[in-house]
Amino acid sequence: MTPLLRFVAVLLLAVSTAALAAEQVRMVETRILPQEQLPAAANASHALRLSLYAFRGTRWLPADIVAAVLDALPLLAQCGVAVAGVELRLLETPLQFHFYSTPVARELMREITVAKPAVFFVDDTYSEPAYDAEAIGLTNARTRPELVNTIWFAYGARDLPFALAHELVHVLSDSGDHSEAPDNLMRPETSPANTRLTDAQCSRLRASAEANGLLARRAAAGTPRK
Ligand SMILES: [Zn+2]
Numbered sequence: 001m002t003p004l005l006r007f008v009a010v011l012l013l014a015v016s017t018a019a020l021a022a023e024q025v026r027m028v029e030t031r032i033l034p035q036e037q038l039p040a041a042a043n044a045s046h047a048l049r050l051s052l053y054a055f056r057g058t059r060w061l062p063a064d065i066v067a068a069v070l071d072a073l074p075l076l077a078q079c080g081v082a083v084a085g086v087e088l089r090l091l092e093t094p095l096q097f098h099f100y101s102t103p104v105a106r107e108l109m110r111e112i113t114v115a116k117p118a119v120f121f122v123d124d125t126y127s128e129p130a131y132d133a134e135a136i137g138l139t140n141a142r143t144r145p146e147l148v149n150t151i152w153f154a155y156g157a158r159d160l161p162f163a164l165a166h167e168l169v170h171v172l173s174d175s176g177d178h179s180e181a182p183d184n185l186m187r188p189e190t191s192p193a194n195t196r197l198t199d200a201q202c203s204r205l206r207a208s209a210e211a212n213g214l215l216a217r218r219a220a221a222g223t224p225r226k
Contacts, residue, residue: 025097025111028056029090033066039074044082046206046215048073048172051118052088058098058123059155062088065121071161075185075195076168079202081215087115100134100152101126102144109146116149117171117214119164125154132157135167137174138212149214162190169197172209 052069054060066088073083091097097108100122127134134152141148151167153160166185170176179186183196197205209215 024092024094025108026092027089027112028092031062031066031088031090033070033086033088035085037070038083038086039070039077041077041080041082043080044077045080045218046210047082047084047218048076048117048209048215049085049115050083050087050168051115052086053114053118053120054088054090055098055122056090056092057095058121060121060123062090068160068164069119072164072168075162075165075197078197079205081172081206082218084216098123099126100124100154102147105150105152106144106146109150114150117151117168118149119151119153119167121153121155123155125152130154133163133167135170135176137171137176139174140176149212159190159192162192162194165195166190169201169205172214173201173205174208174212175204 050069050073052065054062054065066086069086073086076083091112093108096104100120104126105120125131125134132154136144136147136150136152138148149171151164151171153164153167157163162185169186177186178188179198179201181187181196181198183194184201185194185197186201187194206215210217
């Protein structure tokens with residue numbers, strides 16, 4: 001084969017593989033969590049709608065994901081964030097999408113339409129270093145714009161509810177900052193003992209998330225409606 005023919009053949013193979021992958025990414029189920037299961041936050045100034053994505057055939061069980069998320073969300077109430085809705089979507093995809101790497105995740109995001117912020121529960125990660133979770137805000141999405149406002153959790157992540165809340169704060173605040181303050185949720189190591197957020201952390205979270213369309217401002221309680 002001439003070099004040109006070989007190039008064309010490789011190109012055609014690449015195109016057909018991508019097309020095949022696209023055809024095989026399907027959303028097979030959507031679970032909308034009932035409103036009465038969502039944590040109440042009577043005086044919240046902002047509301048969050050969270051999208052969760054799991055893959056059929058991985059070790060993650062939808063029930064475990066939902067339980068962890070329902071434990072995580074009350075940690076955001078201290079910032080005046082209520083939960084307006086949580087939806088879990090189950091994807092059926094080729095095996096390659098069950099493992100996080102930046103190029104594969106970018107490809108998946110080109111195949112499906114995702115409401116943000118979105119949390120993906122994958123079987124494992126090929127990232128180096130292999131963090132349990134990767135949170136991609138606006139600032140660290142410059143080289144991977146498809147992944148903006150997504151979080152990727154590998155199976156087996158420790159202290160899942162606290163880790164989920166921690167990563168959500170990173171994305172909502174569009175900040176990779178950590179805190180050394182005792183009990184702070186944003187200490188580098190997540191733990192059930194670290195749950196607090198400071199007023200400054202909450203202010204930044206609300207301002208940034210509202211500006212980036214990740215939180216909606218709620219009507220003030222007691223405001224007369226016209
Ligand atoms: Zn962190």
